[in-house]
Amino acid sequence: xxxxxxxxxxxxxxxxxxxxxxxxxxxxxxxxxxxxxxxxxxxxxxxxxxxxxxxxxxxxxxxxxxxxxxxxxxxxxxxxxxxxxxxxxxxxxxxxxxxxxxxxxxxxxxxxxxxxxxxxxxxxxxxxxxxxxxxxxxxxxxxxxxxxxxxxxxxxxxxxxxxxxxxxxxxxxxxxxxxxxxxxxxxxxxxxxxxxxxxxxxxxxxxxxxxxxxxxxxxxxxxxxxxxxxxxxxxxxxxxxxxxxxxxxxxxxxxxxxxxxxxxxxxxxxxxxxxxxxxxxxxxxxxxxxxxxx
Numbered sequence: 001x002x003x004x005x006x007x008x009x010x011x012x013x014x015x016x017x018x019x020x021x022x023x024x025x026x027x028x029x030x031x032x033x034x035x036x037x038x039x040x041x042x043x044x045x046x047x048x049x050x051x052x053x054x055x056x057x058x059x060x061x062x063x064x065x066x067x068x069x070x071x072x073x074x075x076x077x078x079x080x081x082x083x084x085x086x087x088x089x090x091x092x093x094x095x096x097x098x099x100x101x102x103x104x105x106x107x108x109x110x111x112x113x114x115x116x117x118x119x120x121x122x123x124x125x126x127x128x129x130x131x132x133x134x135x136x137x138x139x140x141x142x143x144x145x146x147x148x149x150x151x152x153x154x155x156x157x158x159x160x161x162x163x164x165x166x167x168x169x170x171x172x173x174x175x176x177x178x179x180x181x182x183x184x185x186x187x188x189x190x191x192x193x194x195x196x197x198x199x200x201x202x203x204x205x206x207x208x209x210x211x212x213x214x215x216x217x218x219x220x221x222x223x224x225x226x227x228x229x230x231x232x233x234x235x236x237x238x239x240x241x242x243x244x245x246x247x248x249x250x251x252x253x254x255x256x257x258x259x260x261x262x263x264x265x266x267x268x269x270x271x272x273x274x275x276x277x278x279x280x281x282x283x284x285x286x287x288x289x290x291x292x293x294x
Contacts, residue, residue, distance in 0.1 A: 011242040012169075012180070012214045012250050013235070014047045014141075016081060019054035020064045025219025032222050036232050040239035046071075047247040049081030049141050052129040056084055065133060072135065077246040079139035080130065080160070082110040083122040112146035119151035123158040139163065139247055162251030169212065171251040171258075178254035180212040183234060185227050187220045197230050204234050212250055213238055 013033065018026055030046075037044035048071060052058075072078050087109045111119055123140065130137045140160040142151070147163070155163050156173045163170050169178045183200045186192040207213050215235055222228055245253075 009210070009242040010212045010245045010250065010253070011235075011238040012047060012212065012245050012247055013044060014049065014214060014216045014247065016049045016141075016216065016218045017051060017054070017085065018048045018068075018081070019051040019057075019085075020059060020061055021054045021057055022219040023064055023067075025222065028222035029217050029219060032228060032232055033217075033235075036235050036239065040236060042239055042244060043075075044239075044244050045075050045077070045246045047077045047079060047139075049079050050130075050135070050137065051081050051083075051085045051143075052126055053084045055086050060133065068133075068135060077139065077248050078130075078135055078137050079141055079247065080123070080126045080137045081141050082143045083126045083129075085110055085143045087112060109142075109144045109146040111142040111148065111151045112144070113148055114151045114154075115148075116150040116154045116157075119148075119154035120158060123154060123160075127158065139251070141247075162247060162254075164214075164247065169214075169247060169250045169254055171254040174255075174258070176251075176254040176258035178212055178250060178257065179210060180214050180250065181207040181210055182214040182216045183231065184216045185218070185221050185231060187218070187224055187227060193224055193227055197226060200230060200234065204237070212245075212253065213242060 015026060015029060033044060033046070048068075050068065068078065085108050110122070114122070126140075127137070138161040140155050140158075140163050142163070145164065145166045147155070147165070152163070152170075156175070161172055163172065164180065166182050166184070167179065169180045170176070171178070181203060183203055185196040185200065187196070204213075215231060215238070217231065221231060
């Protein structure tokens with residue numbers, strides 16, 4: 001099959017919550033992704049968000065670890081996705097905090113309210129886990145994308161090269177930002193699934209001109225046929241015109257664009273300086289002419 005010509009847009013496919021406890025769901029999602037890639041005639045590199053101790057479970061089955069190494073060896077990107085994926089931060093403060101940290105995230109927004117020191121401890125434990133298992137992880141994505149400002153600084157200080165929010169990819173340490181709208185499904189209840197289908201159809205239309213689109217999948221996203229039909233069709237459409245990238249490459253896009261913006265600003269400043277210098281010289285000649293006539 002001849003691959004279609006692609007425009008200057010990109011798409012990142014991200015799989016969350018990669019862990020032994022949710023491995024079966026991950027494999028079901030991956031099977032659907034392989035069908036999409038085959039249908040589009042493209043290689044589809046993925047960004048896999050790995051949780052070392054999902055809800056405190058520290059077991060690492062040998063088969064699962066071999067699979068992680070195999071995925072990395074096949075060119076997929078592994079990123080740290082919290083340490084436990086469980087919100088064990090400070091007590092809730094007010095209704096807004098409750099809605100964000102308990103209702104929206106179901107108590108899984110691990111980095112939503114952490115201090116710099118608390119975030120650093122978890123990040124270092126996560127990096128040590130990856131190092132002990134021979135896994136390279138240069139990026140970090142917080143569970144539910146909730147990252148308190150001190151925690152974001154901790155991510156940069158820990159040496160991670162990139163992270164993201166729900167709407168942006170952020171290249172570290174200088175925090176170069178690339179707008180990147182996300183398609184995300186909520187499958188915990190029937191009403192959530194229904195709203196997700198309508199919302200993501202709308203979001204995909206709105207994002208047609210965006211330089212980068214992200215499809216953010218979870219292990220449960222292959223368990224409901226209506227949800228599967230929606231995201232596989234949206235991915236099929238994206239792959240017709242967009243180039244698949246990993247988050248690491250999207251972060252590099254952010255750096256390149258930031259460099260172009262800096263160069264453009266320098267050029268604008270040079271033009272502005274040239275424009276302001278001409279009237280000054282003209283005024284000086286007029287002043288001299290006027291002086292000679294006096």
